Amino acid sequence: MPKNQIKSSSRAKAAIAAVMAMSSLVGGAYYVVRPNQEPVPAAIVLASGTLVQPWEGRELRAYYDRIAKPAVWTICDGDTENVKAGMVETSAGCDKRLQKRLTKDFYPGLKKCIASFDKKPVSWQAMMTSLSYNVGVGAACGSTAARLGRAGQYQASCIAATAFNKAGGKMIIGLVKRREMGDATRIGEAELCVSGLN
DSSP, rough: OGGGGOOOOOOHHHHHHHHHEEEETTHHHHHHHOTEEEEEEEHHHHHIIIIIIIHHOOEEEEEEESSSSSSEEEEEEEETTOOTTTOBBOOHHHHHHHHHIIIIIIIHHHHSTTTGGGGGGGHHHHHHHHHHHHHOHHHHHTHHHHHHHHHHHHHHHHHHGGOOOTTTTTTOOHHHHHHTTOOOSSOOOOHHHHTTTT
């Protein structure tokens, strides 16, 4: 998609504002602090509810994902960790699984490969978190999007991440929409990313 077609939107700005209204600045990074729970980076809350869950699709019964290379058992919102045939999960269990994976695996992975990742723009962090959940931390860390983000070129990074629009070697329209401007009911990653920069 040409750069000028990636633009901020009122729906993405509203999603960002809703999460930021629940957030507090702690040590230079934004966290959502809820009673009796560990603080969660605002970017994880934004990524999980606005990007990952809507685009991955929720399946409460384990299914065999043949598009993945190699094929793998999957449940909930595209989770493949410790999933076996016959597993069944609740919606609340899926919420826990997703937050745990983003908090323990994907966000920390990005913090290791991008200096001060948690202090970068929250919308950009959310886009990178969603991207890494979908393509893997290694691919996200080695991407042009990560390189541009490290250099502080966030707008260019938001656009560069749209290159991840293939599965099984073929361009997938659902991935194009996810990476770019979304669809009628879901916000796209680049749409969210640029909406938090201005």
